[in-house]
Amino acid sequence: MQKAPIVLVAASLALALAGCAASNAASSAGASAPVYIHMNGRNDFLEPTVAVAPGEPVVFVNEDTGFHNVIGYHPTTGKPNPAVNGDLAGTKGAGHHVATYTVKLTKPGIYDYYCSVHAVLAKTYGKAVQPAHRPGVHGYPGAMAGEIIVTNDPNLIAQNPATTAKKVLAGYFGG
Numbered sequence: 001m002q003k004a005p006i007v008l009v010a011a012s013l014a015l016a017l018a019g020c021a022a023s024n025a026a027s028s029a030g031a032s033a034p035v036y037i038h039m040n041g042r043n044d045f046l047e048p049t050v051a052v053a054p055g056e057p058v059v060f061v062n063e064d065t066g067f068h069n070v071i072g073y074h075p076t077t078g079k080p081n082p083a084v085n086g087d088l089a090g091t092k093g094a095g096h097h098v099a100t101y102t103v104k105l106t107k108p109g110i111y112d113y114y115c116s117v118h119a120v121l122a123k124t125y126g127k128a129v130q131p132a133h134r135p136g137v138h139g140y141p142g143a144m145a146g147e148i149i150v151t152n153d154p155n156l157i158a159q160n161p162a163t164t165a166k167k168v169l170a171g172y173f174g175g
């Protein structure tokens, strides 16, 4: 008679876990929920790689006091990619208006971008380029750059950092 409750507990745990899996799948499949990419005091993108479903909004959020931009480019040709192109004024501080730039990409693929204030495109070989640290930029040793993966694979989307679900993160002003 002692085993019956244990079985019941195990069964309800299994149901609870199944419920979690189901709600995760539902949230990642919801193409209307934006994915947020944050700029902070280090002159970088806090979430440099994110994945979204086609048409799912990607919202860049500038929580930094300084100006940033988001410039799309093709890494194999060095040419600009106008599908990603935005300016973000600085935010004065907590409680002030936060500048955002929203982009919706409908075609699956990888969209590379960088901030031309804090990074430069450097030649690699042939016509290929990659972002490099802009000399004189303080706060972050790497290049301020990132990529958006537009995909129909929910497993990739489920790997986004937890911070991509929240528009404004606390404690990042003042760079």
Ligand SMILES: [Cu+2]
Binding pocket: 043, 067, 068, 069, 115, 116, 117, 118, 144
């Ligand atoms: Cu920047």
